[in-house]
Amino acid sequence: MKIPLLRALPLLLLVLYACPFSAAGADTLTLSIGDAVQMAVEQNLGLQVATYTPAIAETGIRKARAIYDPLFTSLLDHQGSNLNAAPESSLVDKRRLFNFNTSISQLLPSGATASASFTNLWFEDTLGFRSAPGVPTARYAQPQLTLSFSQPLLQGLGREVTERGITTADDATDSAFADWTQQALNTAAVARNQYLVLVKARESLTTQQASLDLAREVQSQNEARVSAGVLAAYQLQDSRLGVFQAQKNLLDAERAERDAADQLRTTLHLRAGTVIVTMPPPFVPSEASESDALRTATLRRPDIVKARVAVHTAEFNEKVSRNLALPSLALKGSGGVTGFDKNYGDAFDDMGSAKYPNWSVGLSFSVPIGNNSARADVAANRLIASQARAQLAAIEESATLEVLTALRALASAQEQIGVTEQGVTAAEVRMDSYLKRQQLGLATTKDVLDVSASLTLARQNYTAARADYQTAFTNLWKATGELLDRQGIRIKGNAIASRTRKETP
Template identity: 35%
Template structure:
């Protein structure tokens, strides 16, 4: 009765496993190559889309700061009434004045502000009424502080460097995403291969169970051997279920990162490479120092701080400005006659002057300059630290590739030895020199050896991925090119 009950339980578990396997196979299948997985990640990954908005916003900042060169139009209208005593008659008089004006001013890269203003007015007093008209051209040119294009365009250049920084951050995020997709892809390969090993192990256990049942019925083996065989079958069935769950969980990970349809069964179409990877350490270090997006980002920070330091030094100078103006005007009782006088330059006017100012002590500007120098030194030290870290990472990654490639050979030999050992124990069992438990123990060793072999292959390819990541060439290796215009469509879409 005990044997029958256990046999029934095993049969029920097999039925459950069959139903799970049937459902697993009925899902729509997506044959996914590694190249397609990376392409889909580049196009669809939501985290990358979120990161891409930062360069788009940086582009908006550039366009905003360029607004300093937009001409400024001013329009005005004023009415004024005053009451005063006439200095000749000592009688009170009222004076009404009305003026309208229009002007336009333009900032030039040198810091110069040029303006053109036209004004027309009407004056009505107790003793006189007349129209006044005038056109004037003004110029304000800083000679020390704020002189030159670099000081004028500070915020423009800072915004451009900020966009460069945001592009490098996007490339860093993209490199991490591509590396993660490769890792997730190979992990799915690993889990599927392990699932296949577990299923083969289950099939072998079921065969041994059937053979053991026949031997017990023939009286060759004791009945307890069936109990052990049934336990081994049940254990392997649970391992298959766990392996299938691992495959399903990993497919969910890829579906999420690649935005694939829910329920699609992902089948990896590419296998990890077994080819030896040739590495020249000096070339890898040079590539890393040139291509790593983290280093490019920090170099942009250094350039920003250097620019701000130079402008901050300029701000410590005195404020000396040249002011100049030239114009023409006309006064007459008739409006048109006043315009004619203005047009014929009958009453020209001009002026020129210098304006000097300097805060005694100048502590604000001096300390702003000191702070900018400290920020420059800090960013330079951070760049040096990153370069040292990159060098260390590249060397460690190269050693890891070599070690993992050797591990493939070790696990290959371990798997071959485990296969030979299992065949030997199966032969010994057939002649009664080994128990069923001995065979299962050896078969467990074979399953472990096969798992180690699969893992070693995946680890080797993951170490290559890591090497590409730390040398900054992973995007080039996968055929991905990122330009400084990458996010401009997002900006253009909302213009």
């Protein structure tokens, strides 16, 4: 497409405006819009603080999984006593008891507990006759190995109930990451829009510079024509006023450009004075469809994800509370072998030969009369689940409206680009016409300056339309929750948690 000279002038001036900054060395930073968003997400201090929350929540998962850590216990006990064998008797009953017991227990996903225990009992009793010759001392060793289990049959039965702490901690981590993602989306959207504001301000600055150059050219031509006697001197005042007005507009544009640059530097946490060289994003026709955008929003929006997690947690808690309201019924059993002899070696031989087996099996049942506490928990969790589902529906409804509004804004902004571009073309043709008419004496200086102001406005409208088009993309991608992906920022929740833990001393 051929670009008229007057329309290409603002772009040329923008390049000339940015190029001197490239010589600034270390204080110059060339950034695309994607680079700016990436830097904002990486450097934002509030986001760095929020990064620790998913990491903290992730440690809750590891803590909850500790229910499957085997439990090892050990007891070493030595007891002794000296007692009178009878009242007013001189005989003393000396007893010595030595215990060394160990056990290990393991929780199973079904809710059952399995354990293995070993008891090693050694006992000695003089029976008060130690001093009597020929009377043996009572002594024996009794080692015992027992395997036991307890399986809930009603309350506490099943993996879901057993791992309820793990599930809740996992949901809490997902919720924390959704919060982080929402904050990252907000940060990315702010950075992207501020970048576009700076691009718009610089293009407006070049437009105002072009308007001032034109006003000065008209002033110069008027001075020459007044000197030649072909133009009334009063028209010099009109052209001079036009120069002053263009200078004022240029000063306003310079101030707006500096304000926008300072704001972007602050958002990116850059050192004061750092020159940011911007690259206006190219125009890419929108191919967004309503169905795809709504489907993406349902899957990707952090507020919907968090609400869906809340529904899952609430429904899970309701299901678990119904189980915990059941009576407690457990199948219990155990089996083992025992050794019994005066000597340790013979006692262990007895145990190894299973000469003295023992076993048990039975049912244990208990239930609170009325069970009001558990029933109240079920009712409360049922209400919480209903509330969470209603909240999810409300958020999805709001998200749908936001996405549809963003789609309409994007379509309108794309059409505005075409309309304002045609407006620039018409204003440039009109400007050329009035410049020629002025040379022929068919148009006054004021007419030319009015037409120049219209051209400047048309160019600014075109600049604003292109910036608004990019801003509409920002709003749409934020509404669908895909802004981070669109800007090449892909960080998973477990990566955030792991990275933060590693950075923690």
